[in-house]
Amino acid sequence: MNTTSRLFRWKYPYDTAGTNALFLRAVRENCRYQYEHNARYRAILDGRGFSPAMLRTYEDIAKLPFLPTLVFKRHQMYSVPSWKMPVTATSSGTGGQFSQIGFSCGDLLNGLHMVLKVVNRRKLFSACPCNYVVFGYKPHKSNHTAVTKTAFGATLFTPQLHRTYALRYTDGKYIPDLEGVIRAILQYARSRFPLRFMGFPSYTYFTMRMLDERGIYLRLPKGSKIMLGGGWKQFYREAVDKAAFYALAKKVFGLDDRNIVEFFGAVEHPILYCDCPRHHFHVPVYSRVIIRDVNTLEPLPNGQIGLVNLISPMVKATPILSVMTDDLGVLHDGASCGCGIPSPYLEIIGRVGLKDIKTCAAGAADILKEAGASV
Amino acid sequence: MILAGGRIYPTDEQSHILETLEETICQTRMNETLDTETVIDAIDVLGRRVAAGEFDALIGSLDLGKAAEEMLASVKLLSRGYLEKKVVTELGTQFFVPAHNEAAFGLPGIEIRPVPLGTLFHIAAGNLDFLPAYTGVEGLLTGNVNILKLPQADSGVTILALQKLVEIQPKLSPFIYVFDTPSDDLVTMKRLAAMADGIVVWGGEAAVAAARSLAPVGAKLIEWGHRLSFAYLSGDWQRKTDDLTALAAHIVKTGQTLCSSCQVIYLDTEEMDEIRTFCNAFLPYLEAARRKYPINDIGAAAEMTLQRYSAELESYLTGKRQAEQNIYRGFQCSLTACEDSELALSDLFGRLAVKRLPYDSILPVLRRQKGCLQTAGLLCDEEDRAQLTDRLIRSGVNRVTSVGHMSATFVGESHDGEYPLRRYVRMANVEEQI
Numbered sequence: 001m002n003t004t005s006r007l008f009r010w011k012y013p014y015d016t017a018g019t020n021a022l023f024l025r026a027v028r029e030n031c032r033y034q035y036e037h038n039a040r041y042r043a044i045l046d047g048r049g050f051s052p053a054m055l056r057t058y059e060d061i062a063k064l065p066f067l068p069t070l071v072f073k074r075h076q077m078y079s080v081p082s083w084k085m086p087v088t089a090t091s092s093g094t095g096g097q098f099s100q101i102g103f104s105c106g107d108l109l110n111g112l113h114m115v116l117k118v119v120n121r122r123k124l125f126s127a128c129p130c131n132y133v134v135f136g137y138k139p140h141k142s143n144h145t146a147v148t149k150t151a152f153g154a155t156l157f158t159p160q161l162h163r164t165y166a167l168r169y170t171d172g173k174y175i176p177d178l179e180g181v182i183r184a185i186l187q188y189a190r191s192r193f194p195l196r197f198m199g200f201p202s203y204t205y206f207t208m209r210m211l212d213e214r215g216i217y218l219r220l221p222k223g224s225k226i227m228l229g230g231g232w233k234q235f236y237r238e239a240v241d242k243a244a245f246y247a248l249a250k251k252v253f254g255l256d257d258r259n260i261v262e263f264f265g266a267v268e269h270p271i272l273y274c275d276c277p278r279h280h281f282h283v284p285v286y287s288r289v290i291i292r293d294v295n296t297l298e299p300l301p302n303g304q305i306g307l308v309n310l311i312s313p314m315v316k317a318t319p320i321l322s323v324m325t326d327d328l329g330v331l332h333d334g335a336s337c338g339c340g341i342p343s344p345y346l347e348i349i350g351r352v353g354l355k356d357i358k359t360c361a362a363g364a365a366d367i368l369k370e371a372g373a374s375v
Numbered sequence: 376m377i378l379a380g381g382r383i384y385p386t387d388e389q390s391h392i393l394e395t396l397e398e399t400i401c402q403t404r405m406n407e408t409l410d411t412e413t414v415i416d417a418i419d420v421l422g423r424r425v426a427a428g429e430f431d432a433l434i435g436s437l438d439l440g441k442a443a444e445e446m447l448a449s450v451k452l453l454s455r456g457y458l459e460k461k462v463v464t465e466l467g468t469q470f471f472v473p474a475h476n477e478a479a480f481g482l483p484g485i486e487i488r489p490v491p492l493g494t495l496f497h498i499a500a501g502n503l504d505f506l507p508a509y510t511g512v513e514g515l516l517t518g519n520v521n522i523l524k525l526p527q528a529d530s531g532v533t534i535l536a537l538q539k540l541v542e543i544q545p546k547l548s549p550f551i552y553v554f555d556t557p558s559d560d561l562v563t564m565k566r567l568a569a570m571a572d573g574i575v576v577w578g579g580e581a582a583v584a585a586a587r588s589l590a591p592v593g594a595k596l597i598e599w600g601h602r603l604s605f606a607y608l609s610g611d612w613q614r615k616t617d618d619l620t621a622l623a624a625h626i627v628k629t630g631q632t633l634c635s636s637c638q639v640i641y642l643d644t645e646e647m648d649e650i651r652t653f654c655n656a657f658l659p660y661l662e663a664a665r666r667k668y669p670i671n672d673i674g675a676a677a678e679m680t681l682q683r684y685s686a687e688l689e690s691y692l693t694g695k696r697q698a699e700q701n702i703y704r705g706f707q708c709s710l711t712a713c714e715d716s717e718l719a720l721s722d723l724f725g726r727l728a729v730k731r732l733p734y735d736s737i738l739p740v741l742r743r744q745k746g747c748l749q750t751a752g753l754l755c756d757e758e759d760r761a762q763l764t765d766r767l768i769r770s771g772v773n774r775v776t777s778v779g780h781m782s783a784t785f786v787g788e789s790h791d792g793e794y795p796l797r798r799y800v801r802m803a804n805v806e807e808q809i
Contacts, residue, residue: 040692047691070685075692294677295707297684307677324684328677352677354724359632360500362601362747363720365579 003029004313008110010285013117014334016343019285020058026313027321028055031064034319038079041319044071062290062299066309066322069268072099080104080317089146091267092230101146101267104317111270111314114286118272119157122261128223129159131188133181135199135207136230137174138165146267147230154198154227154263161193166203178207185211185218194223200230201262205245211252219254226255229263231348242279264348268323269310273346280337280345287312289346291331292324302331305349326352376555378534381541381548386555389563396552397570400494400520403549409491409518411471415458417544418512421536422453433535452509457786462516464787465794471518475807486805491518492595493572495799498524498558498586499533500577507533510575515550517799522567523553558582564589573597573799597798602634602749602791603718606778607732609643609763610756612653618754619657621779623664625752627708631723634791635750635774635782638721640710641732643755647712650729654703654710657729662705665725670707679707679724718744734766741770749791752778 003026010019032052034041045051048065055064069091071077078085085102092098103111119125136151137143155163164184167174185207188195197204204226211217226249232239246257257279264273264281271287283289290299291306300306308329311322328350334342359365377384379392380399424430452458462470471489478484495514499507507525511533514521525533534553541548556563568574568589575597576586583598590596606622622637629636642653670676683704689695703710708725716736721727732740741748751772755763764775773792776783 043691044688047688065688067688068681068685070681071688071692074689294673294680297680305673307681324681326681328673350674352674352681354672354675354678360577360579360601360634361632361636361638361720361723362579362603362634364601364632364723365581 004110004316005106008113008286008314013114013121013284013286014282014341014343016283016285016288023285023288023313024055024058024061027061027064027311028052030313030316030321031055033316034079034321038077038319040075040077041067041079061288061311061322064311064322066311066324067319068324069099069266069326070097072101072268072318072320072323073097076100077318078102079319085317088144089149089267089270090144092145092147098145099268101270101315101320102317103270103315107315107317110286111272114284114314115153115272118274118284122274124154124157124225124227124261126158126223128194129161130194130196130223131161131184131191132163133166133184133188133195133197134163135166135181135197135203137167138169140169143169146265146270150229150263150265151199154229155196158196161191162188166199166207176203178203178210181207182210182216186216189218189220192221194221194225196225196227198227198229200232201228201245202232202239204228205240205248208248208252212248217252217254224253224255224259226253226260227263228260229265231264264346266310266323266325268320269312269325270320271310271312271314276337276339276341276345278337278339280332280339280347282334282337282339282341282343282345283331284343286314289329289331289344291329294328294352302333302344305330307352308346308348328352376531376534376553378538378541378551378553381538381545383534383538389554389556393563393566396522399549400570403520404493407546407549409515409546409550411462411516411518413544413546414512414515415455415462417540417547418453418458419455420543421540422455424539425453430535430539434532452505452784458516460787462796465796466800470800478807483809484807486807488803488805489800490803491520492799492801494520494522494570495573495575496522496524496567496571496594497575498577498582499526499529500579500582504530504532506577508536510577511537511551511553513795514575514799515547517796519550519573519799521551522570523551524558524564524567525553525555527557529555558585561589568594575599575799595798597795599790599795600746603638603720603744603747604633604635604750604752604774604781605639605641605718606637606752606754606781607641607643607737607763607767608653608754608778609734609759612642612754613656615754618778619660620664621777622752622754623657623660624668625779625781626661626727627664627668627725629782631721631725631727633782637752637778637781638727639718640727640729641716642729643734644731645733647714647731650712650731654712654729658703658705658708658710661708661710661725665706665708670724675724676707679726682722683709716740718748734763737766738770741767741772745771748772750774750776750781752776752781754778 007022007026035045035052044065050065084104088100088102090098090100132155134151137148139148139152166176166181168177249255249260262275265271273281276282288311290309292309293300293306305328308325308327327348329346329348331344331346334344337345474487476485497510499510507523511521511523537551537553569591571594573595574586574590576583577599579601583600626637642649701712711728713728713730716730716732748771751767753763753775767775
């Protein structure tokens with residue numbers, strides 16, 4: 001068994017301290033593979049004056065050149081021929097550009113072991129059939145986004161009775177249908193089988209608010225759960241804090257926060273982060289997080305806010321070994337959570353970008369919009 | 376929110392108000408006249424009340440942040456002295472008093488009667504919080520009925536300011552209507568445009584193009600588009616340390632987002648070596664200014680850092696290392712030594728290009744940006760100033776200032792080479808009856 005496979009089969013998924021040596025070896029192997037099989041990756045490492053052999057100690061991982069997600073949006077970066085990639089997935093493409101990431105069979109197998117381990121710890125697998133409301137995209141052959149694939153995947157945690165999607169594909173585009181979702185919820189609430197929600201926190205929240213406004217308060221069947229993933233995306237202005245979200249879920253569905261689970265991941269870092277009972281994203285053994293200074297890109301100590309650099313040797317088919325996200329976050333000491341999981345936990349604070357910049361310089365509005373400003 | 380007839384209405388009253396708007400405006404135009412003095416009186420009172428701090432709490436509650444500072448700086452534009460000077464500069468004295476041309480050359484005489492254009496539809500941009508109210512005021516000063524469409528990013532200050540103005544002088548109320556219609560509500564935009572004799576549009580190419588498509592044939596289009604500005608350095612720049620400090624402060628403080636912000640620094644030279652020497656010499660000034668006024672927004676700083684890092688990686692992938700080596704980087708700023716001479720938008724936020732532009736090339740090069748030119752910040756030896764100024768103006772530049780004052784406001788200045796008030800009036804002629 002190779003090093004990466006061993007890492008992905010590690011018994012306790014939050015034993016980051018115990019897997020540092022193994023993680024380093026897996027990173028080195030992956031880096032060497034990418035360097036030898038991907039000319040573009042090699043050009044970047046050569047340009048930065050880095051070679052895989054320089055990964056000698058665990059601390060050297062921070063010196064490995066990281067690739068911003070923009071690189072995957074502008075260039076196809078595959079390290080294996082396309083016939084060796086049974087699955088390719090894309091980012092959501094907010095802003096028109098999206099990353100394309102390919103996965104080999106070995107990559108997918110690693111992923112499967114990880115999902116089984118992480119999801120099992122949160123006791124999300126069950127033999128009891130469930131109804132599903134997906135606050136996300138209904139799968140369609142034109143939709144390759146990872147967020148659609150993972151939302152669908154989450155409906156496989158139990159046998160399914162029905163699936164209702166909030167975003168339906170009609171006339172070439174996705175249309176939100178929250179009224180349809182509310183009708184389904186009212187129907188499923190009368191079922192004796194649990195109801196599970198999976199998908200974007202935004203649509204979940206909007207639906208709960210609609211129910212609240214209409215004075216509809218339900219007691220969902222025992223075992224019902226809310227699973228969240230995909231972030232607030234274009235609705236970041238409407239984002240509410242977790243406490244308000246949980247309070248509303250209790251009010252309209254009668255669900256305690258124990259029954260609310262949130263996932264975090266990205267197509268460029270397809271590691272399943274699952275929140276702990278205290279709703280923190282602890283770093284699993286498959287991943288490491290380096291928070292970097294927003295001006296110098298140097299690593300920061302825990303507790304300080306910066307750019308989120310995610311590292312994982314999971315994927316061979318695409319050089320997503322060390323990627324820089326567009327997120328701003330903080331890494332906290334694991335012990336400060338109190339849930340008992342020892343690994344540090346990641347808190348996402350916001351996104352990079354220029355906000356609310358006003359301009360009258362000719363042509364500047366277009367550039368600023370590209371950088372995420374509302375002008 | 377909507378302001379109509381001096382009262383504030385919620386947005387959902389829009390269609391109701393629109394139903395009778397044309398008729399209401401017609402009544403106003405048939406029966407009422409607004410004279411400049413009445414408008415100036417009201418604005419002066421408002422300006423003094425703002426300066427006295429009467430609205431500080433209200434302005435604070437709008438969450439304007441940095442814009443509050445800008446707002447208060449704009450108060451001086453609300454003073455009687457400033458407005459009177461503006462009117463006299465743009466329209467001369469006694470503009471609205473009819474004049475007479477005696478019969479001559481075998482032709483009968485006429486009365487020349489300056490009148491407002493009629494109804495102005497202002498499509499305001501959000502680049503300055505104060506701008507939407509200001510364009511409305513320009514329309515009022517010339518006696519027009521004004522329909523104002525707020526920019527999406529409006530902070531709420533426009534309606535507030537205009538409502539206070541109408542409170543001070545109720546005679547203004549039939550002359551000002553404010554709507555917060557989004558630009559993509561084309562049906563409403565067209566309805567508003569159809570009522571206008573003049574459409575005043577502020578904004579970039581997209582906004583101007585959109586306004587052109589809305590405008591009914593017969594409506595006069597008055598376009599205040601986006602512009603580019605630059606600094607021009609000639610002679611012994613090295614010893615002018617105060618000016619270099621002021622230029623660096625201007626670049627950093629405006630974020631290069633204004634029409635008048637420096638996008639390119641031109642040197643009067645043909646030598647790339649001088650460009651490199653300048654980059655090395657000026658970078659410490661720019662960095663010092665940046666440390667004094669850092670980008671504190673962590674998301675913006677991160678965005679800039681990521682852009683810079685991505686550009687570096689991109690240069691490895693595209694093999695364009697040369698371009699990368701011409702960049703002189705400092706803390707939250709950079710200078711790029713460029714081979715070409717084109718005036719182009721910079722990367723903004725303290726990142727700009729340095730280019731060669733020898734005296735004889737000024738006109739041929741700048742001509743290529745005609746319609747886009749605004750300010751030239753000039754740093755030169757005193758004996759060359761007059762000649763350089765003349766050449767810059769002949770090239771199409773509309774403002775020549777010192778390098779530290781590129782974005783300063785001057786008494787009675789034109790707007791991109793024109794006097795707005797003149798564009799908001801027409802000259803009626805009446806044959807004199809003998």
